[in-house]
Amino acid sequence: MIAVGQGFDVHQLVKGRPCIIGGVTIPHEKGLLGHSDADVLLHTISDAILGALALGDIGRHFPDTDPAFKDADSLVLLKRVWEMAKERGYRLGNLDATIIAQKPKMAPYIPQMVEVIASALEAQPERVNVKATTTEQLGFTGRGEGIAAQCIVCLVKDMLR
Numbered sequence: 181m182i183a184v185g186q187g188f189d190v191h192q193l194v195k196g197r198p199c200i201i202g203g204v205t206i207p208h209e210k211g212l213l214g215h216s217d218a219d220v221l222l223h224t225i226s227d228a229i230l231g232a233l234a235l236g237d238i239g240r241h242f243p244d245t246d247p248a249f250k251d252a253d254s255l256v257l258l259k260r261v262w263e264m265a266k267e268r269g270y271r272l273g274n275l276d277a278t279i280i281a282q283k284p285k286m287a288p289y290i291p292q293m294v295e296v297i298a299s300a301l302e303a304q305p306e307r308v309n310v311k312a313t314t315t316e317q318l319g320f321t322g323r324g325e326g327i328a329a330q331c332i333v334c335l336v337k338d339m340l341r
């Protein structure tokens with residue numbers, strides 16, 4: 181069986197916050213604002229997995245009104261989401277994500293992001309693709325006001341490898 185899910189998330193870029201994307205802290209003059217650590221990439225991956233499982237979204241499982249998730253490590257949240265997939269017998273088929281940001285430059289950090297994500301999802305790194313694009317200085321991402329990320333995930337179970 182195959183289950184496919186997609187995710188999309190946006191966080192505002194502000195001064196005085198760390199810029200944590202894909203579990204990697206990236207040097208930048210601004211960071212992402214959120215109730216949690218605001219890791220926009222890990223949020224969209226979590227949402228894609230929850231979508232594939234027909235379990236709603238991360239806001240449903242980890243509400244931003246709950247003090248328990250204040251400054252939460254999004255990697256911990258992703259691992260909790262992955263437990264839900266494993267409980268249902270799934271493993272990762274593949275995952276493809278895009279970070280939409282004018283800056284900072286993501287390319288130097290993408291191999292580390294892939295390692296972090298693959299490890300959390302107990303998969304070989306070859307099953308995980310992360311890429312980045314600018315919006316050619318257009319829109320809120322182009323003006324550096326925020327960063328968006330989107331993801332599609334394919335989960336598999338009861339299939340030959």
Ligand SMILES: Nc1ccn([C@@H]2O[C@H](COP(=O)(O)O)[C@@H](O)[C@H]2O)c(=O)n1
Pocket residue numbers: 280281282283284285286287288311312313314315316
């Ligand atoms: N924040 C970003 C955005 C882009 N990249 C890399 O640069 C390439 C060119 O980007 P365009 O938006 O001009 O197509 C893109 O393919 C990425 O490899 C990046 O590292 N960080």
Ligand SMILES: C[C@@]1(CO)OP(=O)(O)OP(=O)(O)OC[C@H]1O
Pocket residue numbers: 189190213214215216217218219223238239240242243244245249250251252
């Ligand atoms: C992760 C949660 C919970 O701390 O907070 P935020 O960091 O604000 O992120 P968002 O993408 O709005 O999604 C869900 C929230 O419930």
